[in-house]
Amino acid sequence: MITLLDYGAGNVRSVINAIEKLGQRITVAKSGQDIRDAEKLVFPGVGNFGSMMHILRQKQFVEPLLGYLGSGRPFLGICVGMQALFEGSDEAPAEKGLAVLPGRVKRFDVDLAVPHIGWNGIRVKQPTDLFHGLDGDEKFYFVHSYHAVADDPAVVLTTTDYGYPFVSAVQHNNIQGTQFHPEKSGASGLTLLENFIRKDRQVTIPKRSPSQTRLAKRIIACLDVRTNDQGDLVVTKGDQYDVREAGSVRNLGKPVELAGRYFEEGADEVTFLNITGFRDFPLEDMPMIQVLKRTSKNVFVPLTIGGGIRDFTDKNGRAYTALEVAAEYFRSGADKVSIGSDAVDIVEAYLKTGRKSGRSAIEQISHVYGNQAVVISIDPRRVYVDSPAQTPHATVETAIPGPQGQRYCWFQCTVKGGREGRAVDAVTLARTCELLGAGEILLNCIDRDGTNMGFDIELINAVKQAVTIPVIASSGAGCAAHFAEVFAETDAESALAAGIFHRREVPISAVKAHLKGKVEVRL
Ligand code: 1PR
Numbered sequence: 001m002i003t004l005l006d007y008g009a010g011n012v013r014s015v016i017n018a019i020e021k022l023g024q025r026i027t028v029a030k031s032g033q034d035i036r037d038a039e040k041l042v043f044p045g046v047g048n049f050g051s052m053m054h055i056l057r058q059k060q061f062v063e064p065l066l067g068y069l070g071s072g073r074p075f076l077g078i079c080v081g082m083q084a085l086f087e088g089s090d091e092a093p094a095e096k097g098l099a100v101l102p103g104r105v106k107r108f109d110v111d112l113a114v115p116h117i118g119w120n121g122i123r124v125k126q127p128t129d130l131f132h133g134l135d136g137d138e139k140f141y142f143v144h145s146y147h148a149v150a151d152d153p154a155v156v157l158t159t160t161d162y163g164y165p166f167v168s169a170v171q172h173n174n175i176q177g178t179q180f181h182p183e184k185s186g187a188s189g190l191t192l193l194e195n196f197i198r199k200d201r202q203v204t205i206p207k208r209s210p211s212q213t214r215l216a217k218r219i220i221a222c223l224d225v226r227t228n229d230q231g232d233l234v235v236t237k238g239d240q241y242d243v244r245e246a247g248s249v250r251n252l253g254k255p256v257e258l259a260g261r262y263f264e265e266g267a268d269e270v271t272f273l274n275i276t277g278f279r280d281f282p283l284e285d286m287p288m289i290q291v292l293k294r295t296s297k298n299v300f301v302p303l304t305i306g307g308g309i310r311d312f313t314d315k316n317g318r319a320y321t322a323l324e325v326a327a328e329y330f331r332s333g334a335d336k337v338s339i340g341s342d343a344v345d346i347v348e349a350y351l352k353t354g355r356k357s358g359r360s361a362i363e364q365i366s367h368v369y370g371n372q373a374v375v376i377s378i379d380p381r382r383v384y385v386d387s388p389a390q391t392p393h394a395t396v397e398t399a400i401p402g403p404q405g406q407r408y409c410w411f412q413c414t415v416k417g418g419r420e421g422r423a424v425d426a427v428t429l430a431r432t433c434e435l436l437g438a439g440e441i442l443l444n445c446i447d448r449d450g451t452n453m454g455f456d457i458e459l460i461n462a463v464k465q466a467v468t469i470p471v472i473a474s475s476g477a478g479c480a481a482h483f484a485e486v487f488a489e490t491d492a493e494s495a496l497a498a499g500i501f502h503r504r505e506v507p508i509s510a511v512k513a514h515l516k517g518k519v520e521v522r523l
Pocket of ligand 1: 306379
């Protein structure tokens with residue numbers, strides 16, 4: 001029996017699903033006694049170090065946890081659950097860590113996007129049972145802005161490079177921990193978890209060790225989901241956001257099945273967008289939550305969900321906060337939530353006052369779940385002008401002139417699935433959302449969506465240059481070469497497509513095969 005320590009933040013469902021997938025029973029520790037009685041303890045931590053330690057103390061879990069760690073029984077800490085083993089973290093200097101390993105947790109100090117999000121390699125430094133059956137050149141999924149700095153090199157199990165080498169796993173007697181998420185790392189992650197569960201594996205060093213590990217560019221499959229006119233929840237796909245063909249909503253498949261297919265085919269991440277979320281409140285529109293719960297039972301790569309994440313008052317007068325909506329999604333298996341329309345409202349409000357309210361969905365969700373859990377989905381459309389002087393917005397000189405030959409354009413944000421344009425541009429929106437605590441930008445493009453013409457390179461460069469958080473390039477992919485183009489001509493960390501994958505025109509494996517040798521990918 002495995003015991004899971006759940007302190008209430010983040011996506012523990014994925015860890016439960018992964019362990020159940022491996023045929024093991026798992027119980028959630030509800031009290032200090034449950035921790036004391038555990039045979040094997042897994043501690044997945046997500047979000048803020050300070051709030052994690054605060055809750056552990058509040059629930060009086062610290063003493064039992066220290067007792068367990070000293071008992072010699074197996075322990076696996078994941079992400080912030082591994083960081084908790086150290087003395088403290090710069091993320092919350094006032095909160096003490098468990099201090100069973102000497103050292104502290106520091107923020108990445110690199111000229112690269114932070115958080116470090118995506119699939120990166122490891123270099124195993126000491127014999128271990130955890131990597132039994134793996135070659136050593138696999139990639140694992142990371143998502144974090146802080147990393148441990150161990151004072152004792154003997155506890156370092158693996159290192160990974162991101163600007164510089166950092167500690168990506170630790171091992172000390174019975175205590176093991178990974179900065180990466182095995183439960184989100186596909187087949188390799190499941191192997192590692194199984195090795196931990198069985199504890200009967202040979203202790204070895206894997207045969208390969210990369211001289212330098214590289215973060216892969218992520219290939220993301222996106223599923224736009226809505227109810228069709230027959231009342232079925234379907235994956236649909238728009239042409240410049242128009243999802244109807246001959247009057248009916250296009251039906252490209254069932255969400256759970258399609259997501260499962262993309263996992264098997266090697267998608268690095270799967271995104272669900274509830275595209276009518278602006279009018280259907282997700283907690284009433286329960287099918288999306290069911291979709292997430294069912295998907296996360298078999299899909300062991302990161303899942304993002306968007307649509308309808310905002311404050312809402314239902315017809316009975318009950319008020320829900322965006323944080324509550326997000327919490328329900330995280331409990332159901334989401335790793336990240338994506339905020340679309342509400343982000344535009346939030347930025348408009350911020351631009352009026354120039355002050356953070358502390359109450360916006362972006363601030364509240366990132367405070368509890370961490371910046372990495374908050375994606376901003378932008379739905380921009382080009383607005384052409386003859387000269388930059390014609391608009392207060394940031395313009396680009398474009399190689400694709402407007403209908404009247406205009407040489408400049410700005411990228412207007414829209415809400416409600418492109419139905420309403422707003423007086424905010426995508427560059428300002430992205431920059432402001434980063435300031436408010438967003439961890440990633442999902443950059444769609446209405447002009448390119450469903451056209452197969454390739455990504456809007458000018459848009460992506462304009463936004464990417466304005467932020468330090470990762471950007472997902474989206475909309476317009478029509479062939480594998482378009483992915484090579486977006487990674488060659490922009491610094492986007494990942495690229496997303498929908499139509500070509502749904503229609504089986506270009507398999508994910510063909511995209512990766514095309515990219516191999518040109519950019520780092522997870523194969
Ligand atoms: O505004 O917070 O409720 O979120 C709604 C979400 O639904 C937003 O993220 C918004 O992008 C999305 N959305 C709303 N309407 C549509 C629509 O298509 N009518 N989806 C829509 C559009 C575009 C991508 C698409 C890429 C790649 N999102 O999802 O997958 O363009 O497509 P392609 O590879 O086929 O070109 P809120």
